[in-house]
Amino acid sequence: MRRSRSTCVSLLVIGLLTVGCTAGSEPPAEPAATAEPEPLSVLDHPARSEDDHYRDAGFKPLEVYGFFDIGPGMTVGDLWPGGGYNTAILAQLVGDTGRVVAILSPAPAEPDRAARSLERFSGRLDPYGFTNLEIAADPTQVPEDTFDVLLTVRNYHDLGEAPDRLAALPAFMRILKPGGIFAVVDAQTDKPDERDEPVHRINDELSRREITSAGFEFIEASDVLVNTADTYGFDGRERAGEDPVAWRATGEEADAPIHRYYLHRFVHKYRKPMQ
Secondary structure, three states, X not given: XXXXXXXXXXXXXXXXXXXOOOOOOOOOOOOOOOOOOOOOOXXXXXXXXXXXXXXXXXXXXXXXXXXXXXXXXXXXXXXXXXXXXXXXXXXXXXXXXXXXXXEOOOOOXXXXXXXXHHHHHHHHHHHHXXXXXXXXXXXXXXXXXXXXXXXXXXXXXXXXXXXXXXXXXXXXXXXXXXXXXXXXXXXXXXXXXXXXXXXXXOOHHHHHHHHHHOOOEEEEEEOOOOOOOOOOOOOOOOOOOOOOOXXXXXXXXOOOOOOHXXXXXXXXXXXXXXX
């Protein structure tokens, strides 16, 4: 197990200094030293909300993405992106020379469902003005061998029962480049034999057995999102209109020990074999 280093995207500001001529034989004065600007983290983008910042402390995105070695120039797939929290950070990390493809559904979905997903997703990301972001309805819309990294965050358990999960994996393998990384993050449960559907979780070892049975190579797990305060017994799904600050004081989750952003999640790195 290891914790990864954080990664950030910096903006370089270049100033132009003009030196005038002085009378007589005096040499021109040395230009005054200018301080280097502080690097601007992708987590400081002005389009990010208070909820985004609250979520950062629980998800630790730069550590998680650093573990998956995501960086400038890469092509990254964000599978089932929800409201686009991860997508917005990824698009900044890969930069103008990279590309992010948000895959709205893990399988072909009904048109109305896809339209609802697109409305929620694009509305959140419009203020960023990304030029390196594309959207695909599902994996069938993505060419073979596209991604350096395919990321899914808290979605593997939502693929359905074991036969459904296993049936979905070949499509993910197809759109990864040979040697590409399948990056899986999901909410942990202590129930070993099947996903814990009432609370939307799945066991890490069960997930590992399934994903490797589909031909992926397991590389490494990170403990960056381990949280021993999690009792595994409550539902961490998002609630419409939920106030993250007041979450523990209101509603059916009032007795939960931690906020849903702080669930114990496993972080697994898999690789598509080289061909």
